[in-house]
Amino acid sequence: MVAPSAPADRxxxxxxxxxxxxxxxxxxxxxxxxxxxxxxADGGWLAVVTCGLGDSRRVESNAHHPRTKKGEKAGRAAAAAQAVEELLALAARELAQKPVMLQDVFRESFPKSILESGKDAWARFWAQMEQLDASSPRAVGVSTEGNDGSGLPVLVQVAAPGLVILELPRASRNGELLPDLKRLLADESITKVFCDSAAQRDMRSLGLSHESPGVVDLELSASEKLGKSSGLRGLARIASLVLGIRAEKGDSSVLDEFDKGGGARSLSEFSSKAQDFAAMEAHGTLKTWEALRLATGAAPKQQKAGAKKLKKRKASAINADVAKLDHDVDIKAIDANVAKPDLDVEIKVPAKKLKKSKVKDKAVPEIEDEILALEEQLRALGTEKPKAKKAKKPKALETGKPKALETERPKALETEKPKAVETERPKALETEKPKAKKLKLKSKPQPGAATASIQQPKQLPSSGGEERLKWKGWKNALDDELKAAGGSLPWKQLQAALVARRDACRQAALPASMKKVAKKQVALACTNELGLRALASVPETYLSPHDNLVRLP
Structure with a gap:
């Protein structure tokens, strides 16, 4: 062991x-x-130095340098110089204390049993964990030796109350950790306390990190409670600050045996001194953490964070179990079987492994085939989209010329000759106004004259609703208009109503942009072929030689 230098030299x-x-x-x-x-602002640049648990020194320099880069450097130097001056005497007393080796610090609590990893050792460990009551935390100290960062370490030490287990992972048959050690590392209800390096080599070699639930790094816990240090404190300095003594780790050269013994198959290949020193590291880590926890009266932040993660994981596990239970029990299948008492169905629990029901009724497969066929037909109908028929735009609506209306002529009326219209026209209609003679088909209609002679009604009578938009022929339209008007109408007004009705039915099949027809177009239509067709549809029994009214018989 290297003797410590004198306090004055340090x-x-x-x-x-x-x-x-x-x-x-x-x-x-x-x-x-x-x-x-x-x-x-009050004390200027100052230094706060934590010399132990509950021992925090505040040193004010009263130097108010400007908050520039140069001013900050000068201010920090002034605060540090003042702190060194005030704390130099305390540091001299601390360094003058006789150091105590960690083995001596924890000798009284050091377990008598150092066990090589195996079934019997782990059986004792789990029994020890079960005996701990609520006042004693379920925690273990963990450390490693021979850890070069290339895989599993040569040695893993696990310290619990009353015993320490030493395991050689590389000596196992498959070169892995034993199942019980894996179980411990995965058990989030047991706190695993490490005093690890900056690279966290011990934790990483075991597949853990300081953020893993149930894992505590003593270095981080000390930084939270004792303030940040210039570097890693190490187990001895943390124990010194927590216990109020000056502790030293001692000669750790005996641990070199593990660095060189990567091929060892048993603990007997290492000296008892090396085994004791390795066991003391894990035990001292656990005891120092317990003392820090008791002194501060609260768990470190990283332990609280791990507890929160543990609660979340437990809640997730419960939800997963409930979801699995819902998945395993097929309620719908059970209800369906209960609803069919006539069928011979075999049910086995869990429903996840239910076999296909054995049905004796031979009609059931036939019914299922029919249902499948109907479903196929419905799907086929659902996928077919009816093709929308594009309505041809009548040229009469765009130009107002009578010739375009010939394209809308019903087939039944295309064979009729205009002369038949003239012969069926009653004399009363021809003699009442001589100007009506201009309506002969042989001569072209005069739009201007027709507009002057025909008066458009203010409101065309309607026979109601959607039925009016369905064209059922001139005779049916004639009867509907007369019924709506009370049984009679002047022939000119009736002609205009019939043409408007025919036009409305045609517009129902047109696009929205073409459904507005000017009154002038309707009036002009009365003088062309549609108007003549409307008059030709009036039976002689509806006419009277005494007036110009058209009446229902």
């Missing part, structure tokens, strides 16, 4: 640093103190 080495900031850094690193330099 302090001289610290004060030989060129700047006050570096001096404070070295002083805190030597004793594991935490420090922080900041600026406040």
């Amino acid at each position: 302090l001289r080495q610290i004060l030989d640093q060129p700047s006050s900031v570096a001096q404070l850094e070295r002083l805190c690193a030597a004793l594991g103190w935490g420090k922080e330099i900041s600026y406040e």
Whole structure:
């Protein structure tokens, strides 16, 4: 073991640093103190140094340098110089204390049983965990040796109350951790306490990190409670600050045996001194964490975060179990079987493994075939989309010329000759107004004259609703209009109503942009062939030689 240097020599080495900031850094690193330099408006640049649990020193420099880069450097130097001056005497007393080896610090609590990993050792471990009551935390100290970062370490130490288990992972048959150690690492209800390096090599070699639920890094816990240090404190300095002593790790060269013994198959290949030292690391880690936890009265932040993750995982596990239960029990299948007492159905639980029901009724397969056929037909009908027929745009609606209306002529009326219209026309209609003679088909209609002679009614009578938009022929339209008017109408008004009705039926099949027809177009239509067709549809029994009214018989 290398003898510690005299306190005066240690302090001289610290004060030989060129700047006050570096001096404070070295002083805190030597004793594991935490420090922080900041600026406040009242005290200027100041340093807060944590010298132990509940021992925080605030040193104000009263230097108010400007908050520039150069001013900040000068302010931090002033605060560090003031802190070194005030804490130098305390540091000298701390360094003058006789150091105590970790083995001696925890000798009284050191377990008597150091067991090689195996079924019997782990059986004792799990029994020990079961005996812990609510006042005792379910926690273990974990450490590793021979860890070069290339895979599993040579040795894994697990310290629990009353025993320490040492496992050689590389000595197992498959070169893996034993099942019980895997179970422990996966058990989030048991806290695994590490005192790891900055690279967290111990935790990573076992597939864990400081963020894993149920995992605590003593270095991070010390930073939370004792302030940030210039570097890693190590187990000995953390124990010193927590227990109020000056502890040292001692000669750790005996651990070199594990670095060189990667091919060892049994613990007997290592000295008992090396085994004791390795076991002490795990045990000391656990005991220091317990002391820190009791002194602060609260769990560190990382442990609380791990507990929250544990609760979330437990809740997720419960939800998964409920979902699995719902999946395994097929309620619909059971209800369907209960609803069919006539069928001979075999049911086996869980429903997830239900076999196909054995049905004796031979008609059931035939019914199922019919249902499948109907479903296929319905799907075929659902996929077919009716093709919309495009209505041809009558040229008469665009230009107002009578010739375009010939394209809308019903087939039944295309063979009729205009002369038949003239012969069927009653004399009363021809003699009442001589100007009506201009309506002969042989001569072209005069739009201007027709507009002057025909008066458009203010409101055309309607026979109601959607039925009016369905064209059922001139005779039916004639009867509907006369019934709507009370039984009689002047022939000119009736002609206009019939043409408007025919036009409305035609517009129902046209696009929205073409459904508006001007009154002038309707009036002109009365003088062309549609108007003549409307008059030709009036039976002689509807006419009277005494007036111009058309009546229902």
